[in-house]
Amino acid sequence: MSHATRRRIGWTVVGTLLLFLAVLLSLALGSRQIPPAQVFDALLHGGTGDNAQVVRALRVPRTVIGVMVGLALAVAGVVMQGITRNPIAEPGILGVSQGAALGVVCAIAFAGVHTPAGYVWFAFAGAGLAAVVAYAVAGSGRGGASPVKLALAGAAMNAFIASVVSAIVTTDARALDEFRFWDVGSIGGRDGEVAAQTWPFLLVGLLLVAVLARGLDALALGDDVARGLGHPVALLRGLGALAATVLTGVAVAVAGPIAFTGLAVPHIARALVGADHRWVLALSALLGPAVILVSDVLGRVVFAPSEVPVAVMTALLGVPFLVALVRRKATVPA
């Protein structure tokens, strides 16, 4: 076994352990601290105390949703950075999450759809539209889609959608009431039913990405080289964008817009296991849920007994990361 492979396996094992630890923390910590032994008891032997009830009825759904959201966002981030060859591509920054949010608002306000399984389709449509527009805007003109143009197009997209959403909810009080609980980007207080309704979409997105992994490696070498190697570049991009849209749509439909997870996790994974997309995807799939769960646990603990939504925590933790990324020479050639 080569040194590189040993290192990759090593980091993947570490990632698995981190995820396991994050799940345990998410089940054990909160406004009520539950010892790990009782957590296991509740899960495996069907304990009956109050603690077991809390774990099974509240914390298990929350943790499952956290894992789903983290998984979807991190993998979507890897795919977006891969197909755009742009270090700053991410669902939140590109405005794709906000697009999905707009879809959900429209579903609530105009179509009378009130279940996640129903509005996940609207989220897909919104996310896809926003992704296409943001990328088309950034990609046109001289110099193609540079990081700063992509980020600016995303910022403009976010501002525009925010104003449309604001116009809809200001004129429709009922929609506001339903929407404001969902808009903060939180994985708490969501029904376990949500996970049951949306996991097939997550699975479809992940399978699509798994098929594309080798193609993403080829794309990293540049369009011409990828074409020379026999990869259908346009098809790869299209399918990649579809997969990223589906994954973002699932994450947003379940938890609301959450920024920066899709940005930070792929970069961390790439720094640890190199550029091979199969390893990057695997490690991101482990680290994404861990980041979401740890942020969520921090949000529960810092202002206990009240909670900080996970989206606020990831944004605060993510900014230093973005700053570090921007200060690197490779991102912004001076």
Place this chain on the structure above:
Amino acid sequence: MTQPLERTAPTPAPRRLRPSGYTVARAGDVSFLLHRRACAVAVLLAVVLAVTVVASLCVGESYVSPTEVVRVLLGQPSPDELVVGTLRLPRLVTGLLVGAAFGVSGALIQTVARNSLASPDVIGVTHGAGAATVTAMTFGITSYSVLPYVSVAGGLSAAVFVYVFAWRGGLHATRFVLVGIGVSIALGSLTRLFLTKGDYLVAQQAKVWLTGSLNGRGYDQAAPLALVVAVLVPALLWAAHAQRMVCLDDSTATALGVRLGPVRLGLTGLGVVLASVATGAAGPVDFVALLAPQIAHRLTRTAQIPLLSSALTGASIVLVADLLARRLFSPVELPVGVLTAAVGAPYLMWLIARNRRRR
């Protein structure tokens, strides 16, 4: 638009030395070069603004005829004094000042960054002012005599933060904008956090404020803004002059002996203060600071972004947007920031797509 000239300057053949499109205006010992087109545009914009002012005083829950509005404005007795003078005028004055402040602020920052995409909205200033104000509100500071200072402090610290973290052996516009966007997102989250922590009523008030609204704004909010603008007028006259130096490229300026660093810092500081105070008065009214200087600049076609025309354009934009926001879905009133963002964001996208940045 205007530039003082030394009278002792050697002028053997003044008519031929004069740059095309300029007229010399003399007043006693001082003479100015006036850009003819810029002057015409400024007059035109002033007329547009005047019409907008009268129109927004006419339209509302009840219609008031323009003649009555003008009578009230001139201080003559009128049956519509209550509606126009007491209800609509304070809001209008606030909108006017806010728009003008955002317009000038955008013009200054875009001049320094030499990038039409850099506006106070993009580089985190308005979000900083917003986060600071909401934080203060949730901690029970709701006095309008304190809040403007809080928002200036917030805007300035956000700008300094972005400046420091974007600095890496020089200030690169790209890095500046990217760090600004990141900081804006984080400050937005922080604002939402404090919204969820605060008292329900305060949160409601802060939420409306955050979208940028003129609803219920009056002289209480306009007074600190007017004060700051009045104090800054001499500084703005200097800025109009200093703008020309900043337009030079770095090596030319250095060769001419102009110290660009302090000038840039001064112009940026002015822009940040103006944007923060305006945000303190009406909340972050998105994209006015981006749009107004661009429109004014396209109209005047001068080398540098015109300050006076930017101010006039900014004021007109805010007043028109507010008029539409009041009447479009009446009786429901939209925050004015919704409308400016709905127009400004596509414009920003168009700018990016065309990619005609002045470097």
